[in-house]
Amino acid sequence: MGSKRERILHAAEALFAEKGFTAATVEEVARRAGIGKSTVYEYFGSKDEIFRQTLKAGLESYLDAMKGRLKQPCSVRDVLTAIATAHFNFVKEHTFTARLLADEYNDTPWARQWLLGLRERRIAMFSSLIRQGIAEGEFRLVDPRMAAEVLLGVLNALCAPLLNGKNDGKNKDAVTIERFHRGIAIFFEGILAK
Amino acid sequence: MGSKRERILHAAEALFAEKGFTAATVEEVARRAGIGKSTVYEYFGSKDEIFRQTLKAGLESYLDAMKGRLKQPCSVRDVLTAIATAHFNFVKEHTFTARLLADEYNDTPWARQWLLGLRERRIAMFSSLIRQGIAEGEFRLVDPRMAAEVLLGVLNALCAPLLNGKNDGKNKDAVTIERFHRGIAIFFEGILAK
Amino acid sequence: MGSKRERILHAAEALFAEKGFTAATVEEVARRAGIGKSTVYEYFGSKDEIFRQTLKAGLESYLDAMKGRLKQPCSVRDVLTAIATAHFNFVKEHTFTARLLADEYNDTPWARQWLLGLRERRIAMFSSLIRQGIAEGEFRLVDPRMAAEVLLGVLNALCAPLLNGKNDGKNKDAVTIERFHRGIAIFFEGILAK
Amino acid sequence: MGSKRERILHAAEALFAEKGFTAATVEEVARRAGIGKSTVYEYFGSKDEIFRQTLKAGLESYLDAMKGRLKQPCSVRDVLTAIATAHFNFVKEHTFTARLLADEYNDTPWARQWLLGLRERRIAMFSSLIRQGIAEGEFRLVDPRMAAEVLLGVLNALCAPLLNGKNDGKNKDAVTIERFHRGIAIFFEGILAK
DNA sequence: AATGAATGAGTATTCATTCAT
């Protein structure tokens, strides 16, 4: 089900997340996609290209998940919470993609650049909102970019248990959305005015 | 300078941090250490063994950096700040090791376990202190483990710019200890009593 | 000509017979088979596997050569002579395989076990026939198994000159089937009744 | 005990017999001799040289064992029996050397030549005696060289069980000198006059 | 004389990629 191209991307996403770029092999991607090895090359010019497209798809799917959460007629905290929640749900549903997009990807330098770019975009989005919150008197006066970085770190930390080993079910179950919200509440308490 | 064994570990540390375990080659480790390829095998039985020892050395050097910061006669916040500062300094001085120890290492499953273990130890240390802070009325009532995870995320986020590309000097210079302290201040504001 | 798999087995058979298992290299097997080195691994999982299959093929081809010589309506001596002749012809036509199957193969312990097994089967076949010959009064009363071992030794000794160096043509030409028969005649004279 | 040189030869003899020339390593020879790896090179110029000397020592020790058995004032059969007995005892006491000297050594072409030389000397010795036995009317008229080959094969076959695996004690115990004598008796019955 | 340390040349094996069908 799904076009061959999609099946390849799916298989690649899972495999790259499990083993990293170098340790993953085109042969296993093909096997998991249920097609012949050389067919992969009908759709992608190289292993690098597969990885690039995998990241791109993951990125798009991530940004899609964020869309529409921004300009809502409510407090900045609510907007940020909505975004954070979207992040949480994305990680829960697309664990593999989430791992691929995790900040630290120790492999293939060019991929790191790509990912750093995404990080910058997220920070920009956050800091813009935080700046607005400060202007509107909702948050106290902090360095918006720095606060944005902190928020990103908090999101990653709270989602981290979701990213490890399929079998570690216990840990995962403990990671509820309520706990997640209590976690980011610490951040908001830290920057709210007064 | 330095024993051969140390030179190998140094070269390996840098290379693993740059390329990840799989993409790094024993030959390049040897080249960087300024020795013949097979000499590496006089000191380490296999590439895996090199990696294991690299992690072990990094871990020890990290834990050493934390030592003596714990039982000081002052507020819990001060203790946590001291630990955080030690973390910051460690990352600044041992950038490569720090990257190796970064929470997400997408390669070699057994290494991931090792690193998750370290993460747990750090969370345990943090949450124990936070629990104490709550008991002493310094912090408000929060889930200590959750708060510990948040703190860890904050530390990682604030140190992240130090971990990327040697050439990106501009970003690094912007990461001062003062900024770092202002960053974790957000966390403390979020959990202080009142 | 011949499937790739067969060409590899052929090349391997010759090379193993010439140099032994350890000294033979996969690269040379491939070169002799006229294919790329890695193509070998499309057909066999490892060097060990190549060797195993080579032995298996040699064994089968040897046992095939023996088939149909057993239950003939004539004297046991004639049956044994027929078998011995088949052995002789096999050695002459499949010199390399014959060397592989020679009793003493100083390399790779597990191969030795395999070959000892073959030796046992041959001895069992011989001693069974000899026992029959004794029962029928054709041979005198000797330990059948011991006599079987002796016969095997005689066969090997008489075929030995065929097994060495391709260039030593002179010696080989001297080894005729008539000489071979005169040789085993000594054995028969030694065990015939009266 | 014994000079270093002797200890090396001893260790090498055992190792070559176990694994064959190529699979044996200089390092293990040194380890078994209880000396440093490079010390081996103080006594032997190369691995090949060690092998050559090992064979030479084995050969000498074998020929020594045969000495004095030749010109005795009795029947040729008795002389041959004495030689055969010496062979049997040698194999029993110097199993490793015996394996090295076994007719088929599938490794290192130049060694094969050496061993073929030994084979020729033994055949020459046997056939000379057999010729004498024929001249004296003790044996019937057979091709002396061929008979010599047959005798050699019989000796090897009867000693073969002694050459395999240290642990296979059962088989070895079954190989008594009496059984051995009954075995060669078959040969003698085959060539005795009348 | 003895050896620990060092290494270059090799060896089995893997894998991204190409090509004929």
Added chain:
DNA sequence: AATGAATGAATACTCATTCAT
């Protein structure tokens, strides 16, 4: 469009041999 077959280039690891002490 799809793929089985083929392979060159790489890579971890081994080992005979050298050399400084």
